[in-house]
Amino acid sequence: MxxxxxxxxxxxxxxxxxxxxxxxxxxxxxxxxxxxxxxxxxxxxxxxxxxxxxxxxxxxxxxxxxxxxxxxxxxxxxxxxxxxxxxxxxxxxxxxxxxxxxxxxxxxxxxxxxxxxxxxxxxxxxxxxxxxxxxxxxxxxxxxxxxxxxxxxxxxxNPTKEDPRDYIEYNPDNGYIDAIKNNNKGSISIEIFGLNIRDDLVDGRKEAYDKVNALFAKLPYVKGVGRQEVLDKLEEIKSGMHPHAIAAFAAIEEYKKDVLPVLG
Ligand SMILES: [Zn+2]
Incomplete structure (x- = not known):
């Protein structure tokens, strides 16, 4: 979410x-x-x-x-x-x-x-x-x-009324979604939608997370058009349009301090 x-x-x-x-x-x-x-x-x-x-x-x-x-x-x-x-x-x-x-x-x-x-x-x-x-x-x-x-x-x-990431977060260790500080709204939402017991969701989140890491890993080694392509892909991911964006956002956050200033 x-x-x-x-x-x-x-x-x-x-x-x-x-x-x-x-x-x-x-x-x-x-x-x-x-x-x-x-x-x-x-x-x-x-x-x-x-x-x-x-x-x-x-x-x-x-x-x-x-x-x-x-x-x-x-x-x-x-x-x-x-x-x-x-x-x-x-x-x-x-x-x-x-x-x-x-x-x-x-x-x-x-x-x-x-x-x-x-x-x-x-x-x-x-x-x-x-x-x-x-x-x-x-x-x-x-x-x-x-x-x-x-x-x-x-x-x-309700993802149209509030930011789900105030309540839940991606856990890169297992691909699960955790309730931040065990808050009720997060825990109940995770339970009702089965966010951690549906294997396809767990796998999808891991894939989204890995994809961002792979792009950041590639960045120092590409120049010119190739570099721009990587930056464009990252921008696209940042828009949240892809599945399991919560995991992708978590990966971006991890790089934020070091790499994101480069992205502007
Ligand atoms: Zn669904």
């Missing part, structure tokens, strides 16, 4: 889609107010390509490359229709199950691009991989109506 600066698009398509979302949100709020049955429409496919591009084709949580947009998931950071605790048991208030953050179901700002493993349940019940409807918060204070969420303190990292 790294920070993703998701700037809202200004295209006509986006604005039209947002208008549709706003209308659906208004209609939904009215149904809830009247105590009538309500459903949430899947309006998300229409903008999947946009989210895919903004996230550089990576899962926002595990940073794994998602080959094609259709293989990705539009994930609700605050779950839209049901909410469960860290252990996936239902959140209840006054005996009734939390009905989800329905008022944020159509908010573009609550949507994130993820891979299927990070979003959905799977057969690994022992490790309970995937976010599902889980949304742990501090002190179990859960918002149940619009606006209350400003008082919530989520225990899952």
């Amino acid at each position: 790294i920070k993703i600066n998701f700037v809202e698009p200004t295209t006509d398509d986006w604005n039209t889609w947002k208008e549709t979302c706003n209308k659906k949100k208004e209609a939904l709020l009215l149904l809830v107010e009247r105590g009538e049955e309500w459903e949430i429409d899947n309006v998300y496919k229409a903008m999947k390509d946009v989210y895919y591009a903004k996230c550089c084709g990576k899962c926002i949580y595990c940073e794994k490359k998602i080959e094609k947009p259709y293989q990705s998931e539009i994930e609700h950071y605050r779950p839209k229709k049901r909410v469960t605790f860290r252990d996936d048991t239902p959140v209840k208030k006054n005996g009734a199950e939390h009905q989800g953050y329905y008022w944020l179901a159509y908010d573009w700002d609550n949507l994130l691009l993820s891979c299927q493993v990070c979003n959905k349940p799977n057969n690994d019940e022992e490790n309970k991989l995937g976010k599902r409807n889980r949304f742990p918060v501090e002190d179990n204070y859960y918002a149940t109506s619009p606006g209350e969420e400003t008082n919530e303190k989520p225990l899952l990292i």
